[in-house]
Amino acid sequence: MELLQQLVNGLALGSTYALIALGYTMVYGIIQLINFAHGEFFMVGAYAGTLVILAELPLWLAFPAAMTAGAMISLGVEQVAYKPLRRKNAGRLAALITAIGISIFLQNVMFLYPGADLIGLGTKNPLGMEKFIVGEIEISSSKAYIFLISIFLVFALVYIVHYTKIGKAMRAVSNSKEISMLMGINPDRVISFTFAIGGALAGAAGLLFALDQNQVSNFMGLMPGLKAFIAAVVGGIGSIPGALIGGLILGLLETLAVVLGFSPFKDAFAFILLIIILLIKPAGILLKSRREKV
Amino acid sequence: MSFAFIENIIAIIGVMIILSVSLNIINGITGMLSLGHYAFFGIGGYFGAYLTVLAHKWGFVNEFSGIPVFLLIIILSGMAASLAGLVISGPTLRLRGDYLAIATLGFNEILKIVIENIDFLGGPKGYSIYSELGNQPPQFRSNLILIYIFVILSIYITRQIMKSVFGRNLLGIREDEIAAESMGIRSSKYKIMAFLVGSFLAGIAGILFVMYDKFYANPKDFGFLEGIPVLLMIVLGGLGSTTGAVMGAFTLTVLLQILKLIPGISNQPVLVYAFLLIVIMILRPSGIMNRKELSDLEIYKKTRLKIIDLINKRHGDAES
Numbered sequence: 099m100e101l102l103q104q105l106v107n108g109l110a111l112g113s114t115y116a117l118i119a120l121g122y123t124m125v126y127g128i129i130q131l132i133n134f135a136h137g138e139f140f141m142v143g144a145y146a147g148t149l150v151i152l153a154e155l156p157l158w159l160a161f162p163a164a165m166t167a168g169a170m171i172s173l174g175v176e177q178v179a180y181k182p183l184r185r186k187n188a189g190r191l192a193a194l195i196t197a198i199g200i201s202i203f204l205q206n207v208m209f210l211y212p213g214a215d216l217i218g219l220g221t222k223n224p225l226g227m228e229k230f231i232v233g234e235i236e237i238s239s240s241k242a243y244i245f246l247i248s249i250f251l252v253f254a255l256v257y258i259v260h261y262t263k264i265g266k267a268m269r270a271v272s273n274s275k276e277i278s279m280l281m282g283i284n285p286d287r288v289i290s291f292t293f294a295i296g297g298a299l300a301g302a303a304g305l306l307f308a309l310d311q312n313q314v315s316n317f318m319g320l321m322p323g324l325k326a327f328i329a330a331v332v333g334g335i336g337s338i339p340g341a342l343i344g345g346l347i348l349g350l351l352e353t354l355a356v357v358l359g360f361s362p363f364k365d366a367f368a369f370i371l372l373i374i375i376l377l378i379k380p381a382g383i384l385l386k387s388r389r390e391k392v
Numbered sequence: 393m394s395f396a397f398i399e400n401i402i403a404i405i406g407v408m409i410i411l412s413v414s415l416n417i418i419n420g421i422t423g424m425l426s427l428g429h430y431a432f433f434g435i436g437g438y439f440g441a442y443l444t445v446l447a448h449k450w451g452f453v454n455e456f457s458g459i460p461v462f463l464l465i466i467i468l469s470g471m472a473a474s475l476a477g478l479v480i481s482g483p484t485l486r487l488r489g490d491y492l493a494i495a496t497l498g499f500n501e502i503l504k505i506v507i508e509n510i511d512f513l514g515g516p517k518g519y520s521i522y523s524e525l526g527n528q529p530p531q532f533r534s535n536l537i538l539i540y541i542f543v544i545l546s547i548y549i550t551r552q553i554m555k556s557v558f559g560r561n562l563l564g565i566r567e568d569e570i571a572a573e574s575m576g577i578r579s580s581k582y583k584i585m586a587f588l589v590g591s592f593l594a595g596i597a598g599i600l601f602v603m604y605d606k607f608y609a610n611p612k613d614f615g616f617l618e619g620i621p622v623l624l625m626i627v628l629g630g631l632g633s634t635t636g637a638v639m640g641a642f643t644l645t646v647l648l649q650i651l652k653l654i655p656g657i658s659n660q661p662v663l664v665y666a667f668l669l670i671v672i673m674i675l676r677p678s679g680i681m682n683r684k685e686l687s688d689l690e691i692y693k694k695t696r697l698k699i700i701d702l703i704n705k706r707h708g709d710a711e712s
Binding site: 132179182183186188189190191192194195196198199200201202203206207209210324327328331362363365366368369370372373376377380 | 423425427483484486487490491493494495497498499501502505506508509617620623624627631660662663666667668669670673674677
């Protein structure tokens with residue numbers, strides 16, 4: 099039963115990773131950039147949501163706040179940093195280094211306000227600590243909410259990508275930027291939209307994570323961000339179902355590591371998984387490997 | 393601003409130059425974005441510190457053998473880091489740039505976690521040579537002369553590499569790996585070799601840093617976030633230019649020391665250098681030197697000719 103219990107925790111954690119991983123995967127799919135700062139959009143969203151909750155406003159207001167904040171910061175970073183680089187054709191190395199710079203910058207901006215680096219939710223956490231019992235397992239309500247909300251958001255994204263006009267444009271641009279331009283699509287607008295959606299999902303994930311941990315801190319985006327990237331790679335970067343599967347695998351693996359008594363090494367497991375996946379199936383679980391051609 | 397303070401800064405500049413020159417071999421010259429360079433720095437530091445304690449305990453060290461033993465330890469630390477470089481580059485070199493970045497970052501974090509959980513290396517508290525030797529300082533230590541000997545050595549090695557076929561192959565791999573392979577260059581072999589050289593020098597920087605005056609290896613000094621300034625140094629100087637790496641190391645170390653003196657941002661040098669990194673990448677991604685070396689600059693060539701002229705004139709005057 100202990101194991102089933104942990105399975106639920108693993109699924110909740112994994113679905114948070116999956117939400118962040120979706121942002122990575124969409125941005126990578128469309129401009130082949132690993133948006134290193136994505137974990138920080140997660141952090142900004144968590145802060146925004148927490149501030150709403152601390153102001154004693156209802157939870158259904160906190161989610162739009164977190165998602166808007168995540169989308170705004172994501173869009174802002176895209177406009178200020180990535181767009182000029184893209185215009186200059188600066189290359190992937192330059193873009194990646196810029197992304198690292200942005201990530202570290204956003205992590206440390208929080209220090210400018212004393213006391214902002216760690217805020218606890220305390221008793222204001224609306225998810226509370228109640229538990230309900232299904233069969234023989236106890237499920238804490240917060241874990242269940244996290245899982246359900248995450249899955250809902252994933253399906254919302256799938257709907258946007260597959261059944262709306264802008265989603266069609268996103269798929270077109272990721273297929274071929276030049277040809278989509280010929281079809282009258284403005285790739286810059288589509289890329290901005292992709293960043294905004296990815297940021298919104300990361301913001302929501304941040305709020306869920308904050309509710310689970312009952313606190314926010316300025317470094318909270320670093321590890322989940324990296325792990326979500328790993329999740330995206332494990333599932334096959336560029337693929338939306340891949341991000342979901344990768345996230346869940348990583349969440350379960352991490353919980354398993356804690357159950358087996360390796361909790362000090364739990365962060366190491368994710369990186370080992372990354373290296374193993376890259377060695378045996380570099381394109382991820384769901385995608386076919388492609389040889390690079392000239 | 394005492395003498396010791398300035399001496400300390402000069403020593404840090406030296407260590408940073410070795411680190412940035414060695415990172416430049418991997419990132420700048422070969423074009424592989426490695427974010428795990430501080431892992432090699434840390435391995436060199438820890439391994440050297442451990443060997444130092446062993447050497448003292450086994451009685452290898454007396455007043456005559458101090459320097460030779462220390463030199464041996466420095467070389468062995470470099471080799472230990474090199475071995476780690478081999479281990480990490482083996483599985484990851486098939487990866488393209490961005491995957492490699494994450495894998496090396498992961499390697500660095502794994503290493504930090506592992507070291508923090510090894511008891512005989514002091515765990516999260518770090519490994520202090522001082523207390524391992526019963527509150528005695530070791531018989532030898534690194535000093536400015538030793539550090540700058542290795543600075544010159546690392547610059548010399550890089551320069552020789554750039555003149556050799558090996559260096560040309562690395563440049564070819566950076567510019568276009570597929571094209572380089574079709575010209576008969578075995579890119580994986582040369583990538584591993586670049587990693588070996590880079591990690592060797594980083595390991596040496598590690599032991600020199602640990603043995604400078606703290607005699608203390610702390611896992612917190614070797615995380616990947618701590619290593620970001622070194623990346624900024626080579627980006628600032630211009631990726632691929634050794635002169636740029638030296639200039640970047642000098643400028644940034646001095647800048648960070650000045651920032652520490654300014655109240656308000658003294659706790660947040662990270663914020664400033666992250667901001668710098670973004671601004672440089674957007675405004676001038678090629679850095680100060682734009683892949684050029686000192687010897688490529690017009691002003692250097694002119695001055696050199698002038699000096700040669702001057703010497704010739706003197707000789708001519710003396711002869712007539």
